[in-house]
Amino acid sequence: MDKLQLFLMFGSILAAGILISWLDHTKGWQFAAWFNGEVTNPFNNLDKPMQQTKTADKDQIIAQLTERIQVLEKIVTEPAYELNQKLNRL
Structure with a gap:
């Protein structure tokens, strides 16, 4: 050779x-x-790449929902919101 x-x-x-x-x-x-x-x-x-993208999408949705919940918690715990609720009950 x-x-x-x-x-x-x-x-x-x-x-x-x-x-x-x-x-x-x-x-x-x-x-x-x-x-x-x-x-x-x-x-x-065989479905491993597809599962990874699904997991990434789910993680993104969970992060968005967590952020929304935090915003709602801030709104509900504000003193002005509580005062409005008491006034509406009267």
Whole structure:
């Protein structure tokens, strides 16, 4: 084998390894585990990116609702609000 063939062979092996690592990370396909002989279910993690976005959306909604509750608590605990409530009861 000459140097060019060795370079192309090692380059293609390196590129395949990088591609496998990228697919494992982004898609959760677990190719590296398969090549290492580990038995795993590749379909367990397919919805992981979607679940992360759902969780982020829920966290954002919870933060907004918490902020609204704090504003309402401030309004209700103001002395002027209590005075208006007492006047309305009369």
